[in-house]
Amino acid sequence: MYRANAHRYELMRYNRCGNSGLLLPAISLGLWQNFGNRNDFNSMREIIHFAFDHGITHFDLANNYGPPPGEAEINFGKVLKDDLWSYRDELIISTKAGYYMWPGPYGEWGSRKYLIASIDQSLKRLGVEYVDIFYSHRPDPDTPMEETMMALDHIVKSGKALYAGISSYSAEQTSNAITILRELGTPCLIHQPRYSMFDRWVENGLLNVLSDEEVGCVTFSPLAQGLLTDKYLNGIPGTSRAGRGLGNGAIQQDDISPSVLQKIKKLNELAGQRKQSLAQMAIAWLLKDNRVTSVLVGASSVAQLKNSIGSLQNVSFTNEELSAIEEILK
Numbered sequence: 001m002y003r004a005n006a007h008r009y010e011l012m013r014y015n016r017c018g019n020s021g022l023l024l025p026a027i028s029l030g031l032w033q034n035f036g037n038r039n040d041f042n043s044m045r046e047i048i049h050f051a052f053d054h055g056i057t058h059f060d061l062a063n064n065y066g067p068p069p070g071e072a073e074i075n076f077g078k079v080l081k082d083d084l085w086s087y088r089d090e091l092i093i094s095t096k097a098g099y100y101m102w103p104g105p106y107g108e109w110g111s112r113k114y115l116i117a118s119i120d121q122s123l124k125r126l127g128v129e130y131v132d133i134f135y136s137h138r139p140d141p142d143t144p145m146e147e148t149m150m151a152l153d154h155i156v157k158s159g160k161a162l163y164a165g166i167s168s169y170s171a172e173q174t175s176n177a178i179t180i181l182r183e184l185g186t187p188c189l190i191h192q193p194r195y196s197m198f199d200r201w202v203e204n205g206l207l208n209v210l211s212d213e214e215v216g217c218v219t220f221s222p223l224a225q226g227l228l229t230d231k232y233l234n235g236i237p238g239t240s241r242a243g244r245g246l247g248n249g250a251i252q253q254d255d256i257s258p259s260v261l262q263k264i265k266k267l268n269e270l271a272g273q274r275k276q277s278l279a280q281m282a283i284a285w286l287l288k289d290n291r292v293t294s295v296l297v298g299a300s301s302v303a304q305l306k307n308s309i310g311s312l313q314n315v316s317f318t319n320e321e322l323s324a325i326e327e328i329l330k
């Protein structure tokens with residue numbers, strides 16, 4: 001029988017999520033790519049145990065994570081039921097709806113019809129009565145923002161989620177969503193944008209909106225899906241995300257161009273001088289900004305997650321290091 005490490009809360013830092021009452025671990029675990037039916041169940045279980053044993057209380061899912069879509073929620077639900085059920089009140093489980101999930105006009109985007117049907121499906125797959133955070137996974141250009149936000153508000157008020165969040169909304173869309181949710185009486189808890197050294201769009205307005213509005217920020221793909229590690233320095237391993245040719249938004253072999261590889265090499269050297277792995281430096285670089293509440297990592301093994309958590313040993317940078325990073329990223 002699984003028993004959580006008694007010292008887990010001494011091993012993690014917790015940051016307040018905006019001006020809410022909720023604290024999130026500095027590092028959270030996402031179940032996008034490595035928790036579907038092509039992965040070994042025992043390995044998934046070990047990763048989840050290791051995370052919780054090291055103070056990672058937040059597990060991020062979405063209706064479509066797998067493959068096939070829905071499978072990651074089912075697998076997480078099994079581990080929850082078998083091993084973590086007595087710890088349910090120590091967990092922050094999030095899920096989302098926005099991307100394609102089922103055929104016909106009601107199986108994706110941001111209508112009230114889709115979001116409410118989807119949360120009901122997610123709750124069944126996860127085997128829970130409520131999730132902690134429910135997100136609109138992406139803005140819908142054709143549905144009025146009011147309708148999507150009213151659906152989030154309904155989901156929270158009906159007890160199916162404790163908090164509402166949005167993902168990948170632009171700075172302007174985020175301001176709008178925050179205002180509407182506030183008027184409805186369900187504050188926007190959090191935004192989940194992509195952010196890494198290789199993808200810095202959030203620096204053009206979004207981070208400031210979140211900090212001005214005191215909304216939390218959990219950043220996804222902090223390692224640019226594995227590019228910001230040493231794994232591609234000597235070729236593309238067949239077992240890696242790029243090597244497996246997964247599709248569905250996963251990085252491809254073509255993403256590892258000679259110029260990207262050159263940057264990775266230089267960043268890797270700099271990380272070595274800081275006595276960190278490149279993955280650790282990439283996570284630390286995000287956490288140095290106090291507008292970032294939590295960094296949402298993926299992991300295909302316990303060893304990777306262990307390495308990523310090690311980033312917390314050193315999250316400060318000298319001005320020289322920051323300038324050197326800027327120079328490499330130019």
Ligand SMILES: NC(=O)c1ccc[n+]([C@@H]2O[C@H](COP(=O)([O-])OP(=O)(O)OC[C@H]3O[C@@H](n4cnc5c(N)ncnc54)[C@H](OP(=O)(O)O)[C@@H]3O)[C@@H](O)[C@H]2O)c1
Nearest residue numbers: 030031032220221222223224225226229240241279298307
């Ligand atoms: N809201 C959204 O639209 C959205 C979109 C994407 C992701 N997300 C969320 O963000 C989470 C993280 O995204 P992500 O998986 O792309 O994040 P990531 O942390 O950038 O990439 C994870 C991948 O990097 C490699 N890796 C991780 N730690 C490593 C380490 N210490 N050393 C060497 N390699 C390491 C592994 O690649 P290999 O598999 O090659 O071993 C792993 O699968 C997802 O699970 C999901 O919850 C949200």
